Amino acid sequence: MKKPNVAVVGVGAVGIEMVRMLKERKFPFSSLRLFARSQRQMNIEGENYQVEVISPQVFSNIDIALFAGTEGEKGAAVTYAPAAVKAGAVVIDNGADFRLQDNVPLIVPEVNKDKIITHRGIIANPNCTTIQMVVALGEIYRRFGLKKVVLTSFQAASGAGRRAIQELRQEALSFCQGSEEKGEFSPLMAKVDFNQEIFSRQLLFNVVPQIGSFKEEGFTTEEIKVVRETHKIFSDESIKIAATCVRVPVFVSHSEAIYFSTKTSTTIEDIENALAQTAGVKFFPAAEDFPTALDAAQREEVFAGRLRRGAEESTYWIWVVADNLLKGAALNAVQIAEELLKN
């Protein structure tokens, strides 16, 4: 491939990180254009960008189009990807709309980059929660298979976009206002006087077991995504996967408590060795060196720690943390683009 002309569609929390990642990783683009619903000037890390208005016509000279996507509602790719593909661009979509379509590969490069060549113009980026889980379990799966995966997630506000970040910040500012004068703390002071718009409940000083909307049998869209996407990425529907996805008052980085069983009989040393040799993972073998959300923010790796035996045979606990805007979204999309260039 010659040096490609690259487009980023959407300039919210993920779109901005896509631009940052392309620059930081020195992606060899010939041109980089930004598109959104309305025209504007934007400064990203000291560089000025002219954001152009998106339309089906803009893709005529684009080789790779990165769609930032929207969680929870249909993304721009539904409207514009067909035109982009027709114009000869390869679309890498971070939205949820195409992920489960048969002719759309769902890619996490560390796990299944061999599937990229099957694309017919659209490649999908998985959900943030799924990506860091399959990266952490990738080498374990290759060596021993997976019988079951039980996930409880601790997800950051930024997964719901820039307005969600602002909402959490505003809740904090409301809490602080006049807090000094209130004297001795009472639990009722944790409630803030603020009208939530993004989250269904106050997120500050709370945890909210709802990500997305409620669907069949009481599961949320997020919990359903994790199951279906993981099956597709590993091309293995035999893995029993169950998830509870929870929003926590964190700005960036999702944390995950994962309880999993391998298919073949394993020891904890087997798992330790696999984790130490897993591409994209920084593994902390010492218990007290656990990674946290704050540590992982703006880092590219998936961090894993607190490996312990579970209560069943060949079953283990692992604690996995990653920046949901980077490996969980923008970075993974840019890595897919990098793989495209190699082919």
Add this chain to the structure above:
Amino acid sequence: MKKPNVAVVGVGAVGIEMVRMLKERKFPFSSLRLFARSQRQMNIEGENYQVEVISPQVFSNIDIALFAGTEGEKGAAVTYAPAAVKAGAVVIDNGADFRLQDNVPLIVPEVNKDKIITHRGIIANPNCTTIQMVVALGEIYRRFGLKKVVLTSFQAASGAGRRAIQELRQEALSFCQGSEEKGEFSPLMAKVDFNQEIFSRQLLFNVVPQIGSFKEEGFTTEEIKVVRETHKIFSDESIKIAATCVRVPVFVSHSEAIYFSTKTSTTIEDIENALAQTAGVKFFPAAEDFPTALDAAQREEVFAGRLRRGAEESTYWIWVVADNLLKGAALNAVQIAEELLKN
């Protein structure tokens, strides 16, 4: 029993709630005295108390002594319970020191109040995380047995005492200071300039998978307590229990994502019926009515919601929330005292 003389030992986060619960539930004490390491005046809900200095001699006229306990280090009960018992008092200890001793019943009234009569002067109150879990699973256990329980907890700062509450509050105030002027949010702004003393990492805008200290095989003291105490309370070591305990930036109320399998074959309707009829539990059958930490603060019930099928047979998810200072500590202790009066 005649109207008892009651003592509360320790006037931290739990001790204060013990006094509040005794008053609110109109516990029929003849006298109520408060003890701590140093003498002081204290106002609890508009009433003044003279906190007296604790010593082995103070128990001569005490019938029931509620020890508030300390998580993480030896509680006052280690030093004073023998003298209290010798003087004829019954000790109800919220600390961890006696919980696993053979001749000390470990009581959650909704589950095993029949064991109270086996005491020889000391009755132990379980760990907060354990209490709300066994209350929620109590009726399910009685009807169907439990094969396994996989717990991921979201625990409030107040579980580490009053100074921990202050630490989280101070972190929030540090965050707000000058935040308005910093303009557009960057993830790095989530880090506050504050010296943590109670928690090993910043708790505000973070999640910290460490409660207590690290012990054998990478488990924390909290994770070990949940397993051993649950076995003891159900008098059933056959239940396979695995836990990951995580501190979250919440002031009051622990939340728990529990994945469990029943011993006998069950349907989700069986579990729904059991939950609706579980003593001490308020169950929300509608998915969107999930309880959160903020809702449960200063409430006496254990709240349960988001019941869903798991990925294995007769296996389910449930979301359980309770005030860790009340049902998780002070209220449960006072309920034990109430049962004592009935015997």
